[in-house]
Amino acid sequence: MKRNPKELEFSHRKLTRRALLLGGLQLGFAGGLAARMRYLQVDQADQFRLLAEENRINIRLLPPARGEIFDRNGITLAQNSPSYRITIVPEDAGDVGEVIAKLSRLIEIDPEDIERAMAEMRRSPPFLPVTLADQIGWEDISKVAVNAPALPGITPEVGLTRIYPQRGAFAHVVGYVGPVSDYDLSKMESPEPILRIPRFQIGKVGFEAKREDALRGKAGAKRVEVNATGRVMRELDRREGEAGADMQLTVDVELQSYVQARLGNESAAAVIIDCEHGDTRAIASSPSFDPNLFVRGISVADYSLLTGDPYRPLANKAVQGTYPPGSTFKMVTALAALEEGLIGPEETVWCPGYLEVSGRRFHCWKRAGHGHVDLNTSLKQSCDVYYYDLALKVGIDKISAMANQLGLGVRHDLPMSAVASGLAPNREWKQRVHGQDWLIGDTANASIGQGYMLASPMQLAVMTARIASGRSITPRLLKSIDGIEQPSGGGEPLGLNENNLRTVRRGMFSVSNDRRGTGYRSRIIAEDIRMAGKSGTSQVRNITAAERAAGVIRNEDLPWERRDHALYVCFAPYDKPRFAVAVVVEHGGGGSRAAAPIARDVMLQALFDGTPPLSAYPKGDRSRIKAQQERLERERLKREETGGSDRA
Structure with missing residues (x-):
């Protein structure tokens, strides 16, 4: 049937409007997408680059060297000594029990140390390292380093520990340090992050405790690159901490x-x-x-x-x-x-x-x-x-x-x-x-x-x-x-x-x-x-x-x-x-x-x-x-x- 010319003209105008509307919507969508892409790729480039970087770069605190203590003539009463230890990060280790079992086949670990570490892991966030073995020898550290790929989450570390060469002569004067405990943390309003470092030592009694503020020093930091399992691949940069103050006492x-x-x-x-x-x-x-x-x-x-x-x-x-x-x-x-x-x-x-x-x-x-x-x-x-x-x-x-x-x-x-x-x-x-x-x-x-x-x-x-x-x-x-x-x-x-x-x-x-x-x-x-x-x-x-x-x-x-x-x-x-x-x-x-x-x-x-x-x-x-x-x-x-x- 032959259509009326007016009807044809009306239908054409109607189709044109729809095409324009559809085209406008498509153009608007494409423009919005382009704007969003520009926002993400240009305006927010630095932010997303940082987020991506943080996925593979970790920042870790470096404990400062504790200030040493001397008598009036310069004889050492409290000093620092290198200490080798092995830590584990639970979230990087996966099956913690299996990793510890592998480690135990490599080096000897005291069952009490393992039990204490497991207890610490249960009450600490999974991303915090926990000490498995402390004061171990260089030979054991070498074994762990060589077998690192098979031990996810395990890290051999070197730190400092306190030594009192005069032993009992100054025990009541100088006092002693010890690992930070939950009780120590409970007494502080806002504990410093450094106190969460595994086995970080603070003064418990005596002069060590009373002058903890000056002896402790300030923490440094290092940036390390890690792989998908959390294994440290390389160190990118380091900012050393500020060592604690050295103290000289009046005693002889x-x-x-x-x-x-x-x-x-x-x-x-x-x-x-x-x-x-x-x-x-x-x-x-x-x-x-x-x-x-x-x-x-x-x-x-x-x-x-x-x-x-x-x-x-x-x-x-x-x-x-x-x-x-x-x-x-x-x-x-x-x-x-x-x-x-x-x-x-x-x-x-x-x-x-x-x-x-x-x-x-x-x-x-x-x-x-x-x-x-x-x-x-x-x-x-x-x-x-x-x-x-x-x-x-x-x-x-x-x-x-x-x-x-x-x-x-x-x-x-x-x-x-x-x-x-x-x-x-x-x-x-x-x-x-x-x-x-x-x-x-x-x-x-x-x-x-x-x-x-x-x-x-x-x-x-x-x-x-x-x-x-x-x-x-x-x-x-x-x-x-x-x-x-x-x-x-x-x-x-x-x-x-x-x-x-x-x-x-x-x-x-x-x-x-x-x-x-x-x-x-x-x-x-x-x-x-x-x-x-x-x-x-x-x-x-x-x-x-x-x-x-x-x-x-x-x-x-x-x-x-x-x-x-x-x-x-x-x-x-x-x-x-x-x-x-x-x-x-x-x-x-x-x-x-x-x-x-x-x-x-x-x-x-x-x-x-x-x-x-x-x-x-x-x-x-x-x-x-x-x-x-x-x-x-x-x-x-x-x-x-x-x-x-x-x-x-």
Whole structure:
């Protein structure tokens, strides 16, 4: 049928519109596709190139070299040593069990290490490397490297580990490092990525922990090319990290080693302070342990030996231990009374062997009493009644304030673990802590360093240095950082009357040099280095009235843990003090018998900067001292041959 021309024209126009619309859509699609391609290939080229690069390039952190630690003469206390280890990245390994089995056929791996690594893998992201074997030999590293293609995810690495060449001599001072634990991470708000490096070591205790910020350094980074299985193909570039700061301490290796050896098998501590600058020349706590045991994780057996020892080798008794200072505190009570003008050096107190206070008898150590006693005699013979009487006049608040001024009851800012504050109690303290009023009997007890009074050997050394110098000596442990000298601890004048200080010093001189002095047997006879000191014996048990009436049981007849603590403090030379020493022997009995000989010996060692001549000792002691020096020298040589010896 023939169509109408108008209909044909209408159909043509309709087809043309559809063609135009379809063509427009096609053109728009093609244009959009072209624009998108240009956007991806030109505008976003750098971004996609980076994404593609990251698929085959990994960035890995490089642990920095930890700062090393030296003594005042440059002798190494803590150093870094190369350490070979094997790590595994779980997501690159695929079947972890199969890969570890292959590795075990190549080299010997401790089953405990495998178990520990598996546990670490279960709690860590799969892309983090985990250490399978540490401290392995070069031969094993070579075997792993040669068989690398068959061990996906396995990487032999070389790193640094900590070594303590002085072993037990500085265990309580320097401390030790160990692998970062979950507990360590939980204490940090935002742990640095470097802490996730396998077996990365941080300071755990002692100086290592307290100066972790400066010793650790800053991490570097390297870019490595890896294949599809995660195997490292080559290193592209490297940015080295910033090594930690090297630290020099004020301690002296030779003196510290001698003091540690002189303390022997006692549960004891000794501190030696320079009276000029406050430098701590030795801080020894006995028994000690080998810090190298902790660096890579101590075994259960070794740790049990340390924690089960009743002498507590892990505790730093020199700064952490606090003890009733006993009669070494009497100088504090005396200075408090002298400064208040309540007593003169010549005034006397009658000592019948006790003092009645509020219906209770406070006994002197000498049952028959000392008779008429002045200040010098009270220190020389350590009369307790003199100080009971003195304390009732001056009061506990003045005594406590003087104790603080001399460094007791104050936490000294030392970069060591668990530095104790001790305690110099007063009325406010007892009310606040115990909710009780201060009693006059508390004052009597405090006057002779008993009752609530507590002090560490470090605090007693500071007290002695301040009495000797008249200045507010502050103990200093850090001598320099990267060669930059740190502030001195010399301090300003205490502001005490110099005549009063001289009076107390003379009393201490009598203790060591008068025939009736409690420290006379442990004196120094060389005229130019005479020593002034004070003995102390602090009770750790109550003596009942019945026992006192029947006769106080001798320390030798008591179990070790119920014996009195023995203390001795001293400074020398008397005319121009160079060093102050404090010694505490736990449950050692009398201070003049157990602690004074040690204090005298370490003082001489410090004064002579080495083994002193026998002429510095009393004639009656010389044969014994010579034998002791020979024994200590043999032990020193043996330690050098065996690499050190410790209670652990």
